[in-house]
Amino acid sequence: MPALYKRFVSTIALSLLLNTSFLIAQPLHSRWDELTASDWPKALKESNETCILPIGILEKHGPHVPIGSDLIKVREWAARATKREYAVVFPDFFYGQINEARHQPGAFALPERVVWDLLEATCDEIGRNGFKKIVIINGHGGNPEMIRYFIQTRLEKQRNYAVYFFEAPKDSIYVNNLKVLHKSNQAGDQHAGERETSELLFLRPDLVKMDSAKNQSGENQRRLAIPNVYTAIHWYASFPNHYAGEGAAASQKLGEFLTEHTVSNLANALKAIKADTKTLQLQNEFFNRVLK
Numbered sequence: 001m002p003a004l005y006k007r008f009v010s011t012i013a014l015s016l017l018l019n020t021s022f023l024i025a026q027p028l029h030s031r032w033d034e035l036t037a038s039d040w041p042k043a044l045k046e047s048n049e050t051c052i053l054p055i056g057i058l059e060k061h062g063p064h065v066p067i068g069s070d071l072i073k074v075r076e077w078a079a080r081a082t083k084r085e086y087a088v089v090f091p092d093f094f095y096g097q098i099n100e101a102r103h104q105p106g107a108f109a110l111p112e113r114v115v116w117d118l119l120e121a122t123c124d125e126i127g128r129n130g131f132k133k134i135v136i137i138n139g140h141g142g143n144p145e146m147i148r149y150f151i152q153t154r155l156e157k158q159r160n161y162a163v164y165f166f167e168a169p170k171d172s173i174y175v176n177n178l179k180v181l182h183k184s185n186q187a188g189d190q191h192a193g194e195r196e197t198s199e200l201l202f203l204r205p206d207l208v209k210m211d212s213a214k215n216q217s218g219e220n221q222r223r224l225a226i227p228n229v230y231t232a233i234h235w236y237a238s239f240p241n242h243y244a245g246e247g248a249a250a251s252q253k254l255g256e257f258l259t260e261h262t263v264s265n266l267a268n269a270l271k272a273i274k275a276d277t278k279t280l281q282l283q284n285e286f287f288n289r290v291l292k
């Protein structure tokens, strides 16, 4: 029965074809949660034991950009940069210092010690999984002081990993492009203002409500003016709407430039960090000299 035989052969051939399509090598994913456990040795090798910890926050961003803007930014920076320079990316982490937004809906402000312990335990767990280099990237203006102090205190106890903090430079490329693309007052453009709204317009236009950008004021209200003094309430005193700048001036073009500027610098930093052997070596040398 040649016709039936032919059909049998073609069925076998088709199923082989379909099955081999699953065997075609998939790219090595960057996100920790998208890797399989069997990918781990390859991910450690390809990343040179480098893991990015992107830190965002959940807080009001004026009346027009999403609560998770800072998380969306760091997530996108990491995803885009690791396509150019491979590293593993820790999944969404939005626990940081955000007490100043507690009067606004959507703020997720954990107790100070929980935030600290969570950051420390997260780094320790990343280290326990084989990463010697942890690169923090941050999307939230209220976090850098905490992150710097966290990194300084990594010299308190010896660990078998080093923590790096990446921040995009405000170099001449940045300054010159801003001169051309930026429309509102640069000094007042801080939180959910022209720059940040532009970034979100570029990354997630579906989440930006441009027609609401003028519903509240993002102007500095200067309600507290003690020269050269830092207080906990300073941000609320200036920006009670949790909005600083003019979101209405935003453009996708500016957002595209800002994103590319951060991503290209992050990819360069990753390359340098992956090649770096000095940081951990000096860290170990230091601990060998600390009196026990």
Ligand SMILES: [Zn+2]
Binding pocket: 061, 069, 070, 139, 140, 141, 191, 192, 196
């Ligand atoms: Zn933000």
